[in-house]
Amino acid sequence: MPWRRRSGWLLTLAALAAGCTEDSCEEDWVLDQLVDAESESELLDVRLLQTQFTQHRGPVKQEEPVQSDHVMSVDHNGKVCMLCNQPLPERITRPYEAFRKDCGKYSSPSGPSLDIMALPAVQLGGGAAEGFCALNFAKSCADAVANQDYLYFAKGIDFNHPSMSSNVRWDGRYCRLNGFLETQVLQLHRNFTALQQHADELCRTKYAKHGIERLSFLDMLQLSKQEDSNAPSLEEAEMMAAWNCAMGDLGCDMAMCAYSFCKQGDSHTALYGECPGWTPVEGMPDGG
Numbered sequence: 034m035p036w037r038r039r040s041g042w043l044l045t046l047a048a049l050a051a052g053c054t055e056d057s058c059e060e061d062w063v064l065d066q067l068v069d070a071e072s073e074s075e076l077l078d079v080r081l082l083q084t085q086f087t088q089h090r091g092p093v094k095q096e097e098p099v100q101s102d103h104v105m106s107v108d109h110n111g112k113v114c115m116l117c118n119q120p121l122p123e124r125i126t127r128p129y130e131a132f133r134k135d136c137g138k139y140s141s142p143s144g145p146s147l148d149i150m151a152l153p154a155v156q157l158g159g160g161a162a163e164g165f166c167a168l169n170f171a172k173s174c175a176d177a178v179a180n181q182d183y184l185y186f187a188k189g190i191d192f193n194h195p196s197m198s199s200n201v202r203w204d205g206r207y208c209r210l211n212g213f214l215e216t217q218v219l220q221l222h223r224n225f226t227a228l229q230q231h232a233d234e235l236c237r238t239k240y241a242k243h244g245i246e247r248l249s250f251l252d253m254l255q256l257s258k259q260e261d262s263n264a265p266s267l268e269e270a271e272m273m274a275a276w277n278c279a280m281g282d283l284g285c286d287m288a289m290c291a292y293s294f295c296k297q298g299d300s301h302t303a304l305y306g307e308c309p310g311w312t313p314v315e316g317m318p319d320g321g
């Protein structure tokens with residue numbers, strides 16, 4: 034998924050899942066990452082998050098997810114939910130009635146466990162965004178499918194939000210390298226059936242060579258080298274798309290790309306209103 038996946042908060046989540054508190058971590062990879070990062074501030078984040086989730090523990094009464102942050106929230110079952118937002122009000126053109134309450138099977142009050150993160154994503158649910166639902170990660174992709182509108186997902190992500198700002202460059206590049214900013218995708222992305230068919234076909238063909246059956250959430254985290262200004266490579270961008278196939282739907286990311294980014298010159302992308310003709314309701318013009 035877009036985005037979103039690779040900043041400090043995801044690392045923090047992995048650390049949390051690994052049971053890292055101070056300087057103890059059972060998972061070597063997570064430990065390495067933490068050492069690489071400015072450990073002090075990252076570990077502080079872990080403690081803050083733990084406090085936050087401890088305070089929220091226990092069922093939350095509200096119908097809708099509690100917005101504790103743009104990226105992280107706690108669902109109606111008291112489980113951590115990431116990227117679970119409904120569309121921003123100023124972007125909506127239609128009412129959305131479907132809102133799944135049966136997601137988060139593999140989440141918990143402190144997020145998914147490390148064991149779950151290490152499982153091949155295809156084992157989490159398979160098909161029709163069920164992996165996103167079961168993990169409570171990009172759960173709004175499952176809601177987008179339930180509403181038969183991939184723009185539901187795209188319109189729930191705000192790359193201008195401070196917690197997303199460090200994802201803009203990586204995600205724009207991911208979108209461009211995968212061809213998700215091309216006219217063909219732009220012309221399809223408002224038609225749910227058409228985009229779903231196209232996404233399924235790409236998963237069966239172009240992305241099949243990336244080992245969709247094996248990719249796990251931890252693989253996805255490792256692909257997310259947001260701090261590297263040359264990342265993602267073409268290979269990494271395609272593997273990230275393949276991971277979305279494994280989670281059950283590539284259409285959400287394709288729509289997120291088409292709605293949010295446009296190509297700028299040979300190697301850059303621009304965001305939202307920086308692109309000619311973009312509006313919050315309509316997104317990008319179909320011609321690119």
Ligand SMILES: *[C@@H]1O[C@H](CO)[C@@H](O)[C@H](O)[C@H]1NC(C)=O
Binds near residue numbers: 225226227
């Ligand atoms: C959406 O795409 C499907 C499948 O390609 C097509 O049959 C249908 O006519 C399209 N709908 C609209 C409103 O363009």
